[in-house]
Amino acid sequence: MNLKVGDRIELTITDIAFGGEGVGRVDELVVFVPFVALNERVEAEVTEAKKNFARARLLRVLQPSADRVEPACRHFAACGGCQYQHLAYDAQLRMKHKQVADLFQRIGGIDPSVVAPVVPCPAPYGYRNRIMIRSQWNKPEQRLNIGFVRHDCGLVEDVLECKIAESALNQQITQVRQNPPPRGGLKVVLRIPPEGWVVPPDSFFQNNFFLLPRMVETVRELLKASGSRHLVDVYCGVGFFAIELAKDVESFAGVEYDRMAIRAANQNAQSHGATNGEFVAGSAEEKLPELLGRFTPEATTVILDPPRKGCLPQTIELLRTIRPAQVIYVSCHPATMARDLNAFTAEGVFELKRVVPLDMFPQTQHVECIADLRANVTT
Numbered sequence: 001m002n003l004k005v006g007d008r009i010e011l012t013i014t015d016i017a018f019g020g021e022g023v024g025r026v027d028e029l030v031v032f033v034p035f036v037a038l039n040e041r042v043e044a045e046v047t048e049a050k051k052n053f054a055r056a057r058l059l060r061v062l063q064p065s066a067d068r069v070e071p072a073c074r075h076f077a078a079c080g081g082c083q084y085q086h087l088a089y090d091a092q093l094r095m096k097h098k099q100v101a102d103l104f105q106r107i108g109g110i111d112p113s114v115v116a117p118v119v120p121c122p123a124p125y126g127y128r129n130r131i132m133i134r135s136q137w138n139k140p141e142q143r144l145n146i147g148f149v150r151h152d153c154g155l156v157e158d159v160l161e162c163k164i165a166e167s168a169l170n171q172q173i174t175q176v177r178q179n180p181p182p183r184g185g186l187k188v189v190l191r192i193p194p195e196g197w198v199v200p201p202d203s204f205f206q207n208n209f210f211l212l213p214r215m216v217e218t219v220r221e222l223l224k225a226s227g228s229r230h231l232v233d234v235y236c237g238v239g240f241f242a243i244e245l246a247k248d249v250e251s252f253a254g255v256e257y258d259r260m261a262i263r264a265a266n267q268n269a270q271s272h273g274a275t276n277g278e279f280v281a282g283s284a285e286e287k288l289p290e291l292l293g294r295f296t297p298e299a300t301t302v303i304l305d306p307p308r309k310g311c312l313p314q315t316i317e318l319l320r321t322i323r324p325a326q327v328i329y330v331s332c333h334p335a336t337m338a339r340d341l342n343a344f345t346a347e348g349v350f351e352l353k354r355v356v357p358l359d360m361f362p363q364t365q366h367v368e369c370i371a372d373l374r375a376n377v378t379t
Contacts, residue, residue: 003026003029003031003046003049003054004046004049005046005047005048005049006045006046007045007046007049008043008044008045008046008059009026009031009043009044009045009046009056010041010042010043010044010062011024011025011026011031011033011041011042011044012024012039012040012041012042013033013036013037013038013039013040013041013042014038014039015038016036016037016038016095016099017032017099018099018100018102018103018334018335018365019083019365020034020083020084020364020365021033021034021055022034022035022036022037022038022040022042024042026054029052029053029054030052030053030054031044031046031053031054031055031056032053032054032055032056033055033056033057033058034057034058034077034083034151035058035077035083035086036058036061037064037065037067037068037086037087037091038065038067038095039065040061040062040063040064040065040068041061041062041063042058042059042060042061042062043058043059043060043062044056044057044058044059045057045059047152057152065091067087067088067091068086068087068088069085069086069087069088070086071085071086072085072125072163073085073161073162073163073164074160075147075148075157075159075160075162077151078150078151078157079147079148079149079150079151079157079159080148080149080150080151080152080157081148081162081164081364082163082164082363082364083151083363083364083365084362084363084364084365085163085363089120089124089362092359092362092363093117093118093120093359094118096118096357096359096367097115097117097118097357099334099367100115100118100334100355100357100367100369101115103334103335103338104334104337104338104341104355106338107335107338107339107342108338108339108341108342109342110338110341110342110345110352110355114352114353114354114355115355115357116354116355116356116357117357118357118358118359118367119211119214119218119356119357119358119359120359121208121210121211121358121359121360121362122210122211123210123362124362124363125163125164125362125363126163126164126165126166126167127164127166127208127209127210127211127362128162128164128165128166128169128207128208129166129169129191129192129194129207129208129209130169130189130190130191130192130205130207131162131165131169131189131190132187132188132189132190133146133147133148133159133173133176133187133188133190134146134147134148134149134156134186134187134188135156135180135181135183135184135185135186135187135188136155136156136184136185137183137184137185138158144180144181144183144184145157145158145184146158146159146173146176146177146180146181147159148162159173160173160177161173163363164362164363164364165190166192168192169190169191169192172190173190176188176190189201192209194209196271196272197238197240197264197268198238198264198267198268198271199238199264200238200258200260200261200263200264202258202260203237203238203258203260203261203264204237204238204261205237205238205240206240206360207360208360208361211358211359211360214358215330215358215360215368215370216241216244216245218356218358218370219241219244219245219303219328219330219370220244220245220248222326222328222354222370222372223245223248223249223301223326223328224248225372226301226325226326226374227299227325228249228299228300228301228324228325228326229249229250229251229299229300230249230250230251230252230294230295230296230299230300230301231245231246231248231249231251231252231253231277231300231301231302231303232252232253232254232255232288232291232292232295232300232301232302232303232324233252233253233254233255233303233305234254234255234284234288234302234303234304234305234306234315235255235256235284235304235305235306235307236254236255236256236261236265236279236303236305237256237258237261237265237305238261238264238265238268239254239264239265239266239268239269239274239279240268241303241305241330242254242265242269242274242277242279242303243265243268243269243272243274246269246272246274246276246277247274249276249301250276251276251277251294251295252274252276252277253277253278253279253280253291253294254277254278254279254280255279255280255281255282255283255284255287255288255291256279256281257281257282257283257284258281259281262279262280262281265279266278266279284311284312284315285312285314285315285318288315288318288319289318289322292318292322292324295324297322297323297324297325297375298324298325298375299325300324300325300326301324301325301326301327301328302319302324302326302327302328303327303328303330304327304328304329304330305330305331306331308331308332308333308336309333309336310331310333310336310337310339310340311340313343316340316343316344319344320343320344320346320349320350323349323350323375324375325374325375326372326373326374326375327344327350327371327373327375328370328371328372328373329341329344329370329371329373330368330369330370330371331368331369331371332360332361332366332367332368332369334367334369337369337371341371341373344373345373348376349375349376350373350374350375350376351373351374351375351376352371352372352373353372353373353374354371354372355369355370355371355372356369356370356371356372357369358370
């Protein structure tokens with residue numbers, strides 16, 4: 001069937017792809033539709049038609065899933081921040097587990113059985129401690145839109161509140177709307193600082209305080225299971241993991257390119273009493289050889305918490321050469337993580353023991369994963 005833009009179609013959703021779009025077929029042509037649930041029968045309008053696939057916008061749900069619920073947010077399906085508010089939370093967790101397992105198998109050749117069930121967030125709404133709102137001049141209505149980028153275009157959807165943000169941030173949204181930016185095109189970062197931690201304005205910190213203790217607990221369990229006595233925290237930011245785990249090792253070192261973050265890390269170490277290590281400024285590729293040279297590899301764990309683009313190949317190759325006893329890889333981007341895990345485990349240099357997904361981002365397509373890699377002993 002040759003679909004064209006504007007065609008109305010009916011189809012059954014047979015899968016939900018990573019990213020949130022439902023997958024169905026018209027004859028043999030794959031069609032992607034957002035804001036649907038598995039096994040639903042829907043009516044949709046084609047918005048993009050290619051040779052091998054099409055995209056469509058949802059018009060009506062003809063046969064709803066038992067997992068479908070009423071979205072909590074008035075802006076859902078316009079604002080591009082959330083993809084899953086129309087699904088019950090337990091269904092979101094099951095779906096994310098399948099998506100991570102499928103993605104790891106497809107990209108990394110990884111056995112899906114190593115992927116544990118997704119750890120739920122105790123607060124599926126009202127959890128984000130940092131958001132970035134944008135301003136854009138709405139020419140037809142002659143006013144300034146203040147909110148988030150729409151899911152279907154680059155325009156800004158005017159929003160009054162964000163249901164996944166903490167209540168204090170919604171108060172800040174109201175203040176921004178009452179005192180708007182002077183023009184369109186400007187971004188405003190709203191943030192609740194973590195209690196007891198120094199975090200410079202542009203430095204990274206996890207955006208979900210509610211599930212953060214469980215994340216630390218998961219990393220600690222993996223670290224203790226390895227028996228490592230030393231810890232190297234790569235991409236350490238303001239030192240969060242190294243400081244939280246300092247009492248579980250004899251010594252630690254952290255490395256981060258952001259010098260302001262390193263200054264904050266040293267302040268945080270002092271205030272938290274983490275005196276058995278140090279933080280150094282510089283790139284991982286530049287500093288890792290010297291840091292890893294301080295410790296016995298078979299007694300060392302390396303924590304990697306890289307940017308969304310993942311690790312550089314030279315970083316992975318360096319770790320494959322030195323072979324620390326354990327690499328704990330933390331990532332919010334399962335696709336690049338799967339790619340990197342495939343590189344770590346090539347030729348059996350490392351073995352992937354377990355992947356623990358944590359739902360740090362309920363109602364959205366995103367999921368955090370923690371992987372436990374163990375070095376195989378060379379013969």
